[in-house]
Amino acid sequence: MSNEQKVSGLIDLLCFLVVGARELVNEPKIYGPMRLMEASQRLTGLAEDCDIRHELLAEVSRRIGAFPLDALPEGEEEFIHFMDDLIVLLASWVRDH
């Protein structure tokens, strides 16, 4: 991937975060976690595009990709459990490294 493509990916994510932050001022509370999960997914994708490969990043990416974020907010409880499990995964990794 060229440097230009990497910068473009970063700017893409940056726009999503900044606009997301601004729009969340007037949006339902649950949109906050949804946007942050999507940003996390994009971050792992960007890392992969930049040839930063790691099994933890791949696992986080796989889990978020498999979760039906579209189906919210009906599945709010399920979403909270999903985030809790993801946090346990990350904390376990941090503990062991």
Added chain:
Amino acid sequence: MVLDIIKSRRSIRRFLDTPIPPEILQELLEAAQWAPSGSNNQPWAFVVVQEPASVRKVKMFSPGLGGVPAALLIVCSDHSREDTTAIMDVSMAAQNVMLVATDKGLGSCVVRSHNPKALQTLLELPADVVPELIVALGYAVKPARNPGRRPIEELVHWEQYGGQPGEQ
């Protein structure tokens, strides 16, 4: 039947990259044109965005826009016209577009989570022309789950609030 179309419209957030035939797009625009508006003021402007690079740029500033639609209809209020009912008027236009889209086998999703100032900058809109809604359009990857609705008895009141059908 119109009611079948109303009930079968679903918000679609994953699209194929199949383009929308121009004659269908034309019908969608006519559906917008013929929406009702307060005093027939028509305080709206519609911007069609189809170039993949432009769709991508709009998406960058629209956190609520799912997938990569074949086309975007940016539904704007036009404050250079009498605009007291503009928000309601543009909403009716957006719904008209989505119903015709459903009838033509197209998926759609109305998106409010975008940044109007960013879209004004990207699309070079005059200050009076404010993006209110984006209608994302394209062929769906798969049918969307039906999120259901509250029961009709809970929404509808007969003659007075809390009144049951057939009650005097």
